Amino acid sequence: MAESNIEQNGDISKNNAGETISLKGGTHEEDTNSLEAGYTNSRMMELTPLCDSVETSDANNSWKMPVDIFSAKKQQDYKNCRKRVRSYYKAQNKLITAYEDISLEVEVDIPTEVHPHVNLKKAAFFSKITLLINFLLLVAKAVASALSGSISIISSLMDSCLDLVSGSIMWWATRAVKNRDPYNYPQGRTKLEPVAIIILSVFMWLCSVQLIREAIEKIIGLSDMSSSLPDIDAPTFAIAGSTVVIKLILFLVCRKINSPIVQALAQDHRNDVMSNFVAIVFGYLGSRNFNEIVHKYEFAYLDPIGAILISLYIMYNWSKTGWKQMKLLTGHTARPSFLSQLTWICFNHHPLIQHIDTVRAFHFGSNFLVEVDIILPGDLPLREAHDIGESLQHRLESVPEVERAFVHLDYEFTHKPHSEHKIV
Numbered sequence: 521m522a523e524s525n526i527e528q529n530g531d532i533s534k535n536n537a538g539e540t541i542s543l544k545g546g547t548h549e550e551d552t553n554s555l556e557a558g559y560t561n562s563r564m565m566e567l568t569p570l571c572d573s574v575e576t577s578d579a580n581n582s583w584k585m586p587v588d589i590f591s592a593k594k595q596q597d598y599k600n601c602r603k604r605v606r607s608y609y610k611a612q613n614k615l616i617t618a619y620e621d622i623s624l625e626v627e628v629d630i631p632t633e634v635h636p637h638v639n640l641k642k643a644a645f646f647s648k649i650t651l652l653i654n655f656l657l658l659v660a661k662a663v664a665s666a667l668s669g670s671i672s673i674i675s676s677l678m679d680s681c682l683d684l685v686s687g688s689i690m691w692w693a694t695r696a697v698k699n700r701d702p703y704n705y706p707q708g709r710t711k712l713e714p715v716a717i718i719i720l721s722v723f724m725w726l727c728s729v730q731l732i733r734e735a736i737e738k739i740i741g742l743s744d745m746s747s748s749l750p751d752i753d754a755p756t757f758a759i760a761g762s763t764v765v766i767k768l769i770l771f772l773v774c775r776k777i778n779s780p781i782v783q784a785l786a787q788d789h790r791n792d793v794m795s796n797f798v799a800i801v802f803g804y805l806g807s808r809n810f811n812e813i814v815h816k817y818e819f820a821y822l823d824p825i826g827a828i829l830i831s832l833y834i835m836y837n838w839s840k841t842g843w844k845q846m847k848l849l850t851g852h853t854a855r856p857s858f859l860s861q862l863t864w865i866c867f868n869h870h871p872l873i874q875h876i877d878t879v880r881a882f883h884f885g886s887n888f889l890v891e892v893d894i895i896l897p898g899d900l901p902l903r904e905a906h907d908i909g910e911s912l913q914h915r916l917e918s919v920p921e922v923e924r925a926f927v928h929l930d931y932e933f934t935h936k937p938h939s940e941h942k943i944v
Contacts, residue, residue: 583871587623590616618861643779644698647691650770650785654683657763664759670750671738672803672826675731679795682727686720686788690781710923711885713780714845721842728831738824749808749820760800767792780886784841791837795830802826854881854888866892870908872900877930878937887923890916898931905929
């Protein structure tokens with residue numbers, strides 16, 4: 521988790537009347553307002569994931585930070601700018617739009633766990649569909665491999681076998697996450713999703729290495745004429761072609777579902793589209809059928825080369841996927857825009873919040889764990905302070921990406937945030 525001083529990450533202040541002065545983040549090009557003498561500064565040592573604003577009983581919202589000061593900084597005409605400038609303005613406009621959406625929804629209660637529940641149901645559904653389709657394609661490709669003898673087609677068959685294994689792992693992980701065990705796993709088993717994907721990526725990588733070894737042996741066999749050429753006929757084309765179409769449809773559908781498991785399935789379907797297309801092209805170019813047309817034996821090497829390309833493609837994609845999931849398991853910090861939105865929500869939660877001491881968010885599996893330290897008046901009754909903190913916690917946990925939120929109440933901000941916890 522990155523730690524930075526207020527000059528780098530934000531400038532938050534309220535005057536004695538409770539009026540908001542400024543909030544600036546790293547994504548804004550310039551300060552929205554300068555602090556004037558007599559105003560109390562908020563001390564922000566750490567930032568974290570985005571959040572949702574909280575409902576307050578105060579009918580007068582003049583203490584809240586006006587979103588207009590940010591809306592005025594939206595850039596509309598930047599298409600003629602350089603690429604990096606366009607990227608900057610695009611990210612800035614996206615963050616300002618998030619602030620505007622939060623401001624509009626400030627009085628709207630978002631049901632907790634609605635999105636995770638829907639995503640789990642969709643993940644379970646697509647896992648079952650993928651498992652069934654992969655089994656049917658496995659049988660079809662086994663027939664095609666037996667008919668052709670092409671190592672490119674055999675590599676596609678191996679990919680289908682891996683798909684069957686991956687579908688089984690994803691279905692098991694989804695089922696385990698959905699069936700809660702509050703006694704043995706009090707905070708749920710959502711970390712099983714990235715764990716399952718990491719296991720799958722390692723399995724895919726090892727199988728691809730084995731296929732590369734076999735393809736190299738095939739090249740050696742072709743060089744000394746000890747290996748026969750594959751036979752790619754119409755049934756083989758039909759089976760491989762139908763696989764491309766079916767997998768393409770599944771990819772287009774799964775990519776729209778916001779779930780780590782379904783996204784992993786979507787990537788697997790995309791890999792299948794590429795691998796089967798390469799298997800068809802390189803398998804035919806290296807086949808006996810094509811050799812009889814061009815009468816050039818050198819094309820026979822394209823069949824094992826296609827198998828090597830498919831394996832390298834699978835290894836590359838699943839290595840990236842596995843590395844990404846490892847970052848989620850090891851507590852990687854949230855993206856800056858998410859932290860800025862979280863800060864905005866906390867700041868506009870209640871007029872009695874004097875300072876925001878710490879805002880921290882990091883991955884707790886696929887979702888985020890949020891920690892917030894807010895400063896309240898020292899003489900505030902315990903009941904009222906508790907209600908402010910609890911309502912902020914509920915609002916943060918209503919954000920789909922937040923799995924747990926912890927709100928710490930304090931009366932001073934002169935201490936270092938790290939002094940409150942053990943350093944690990």
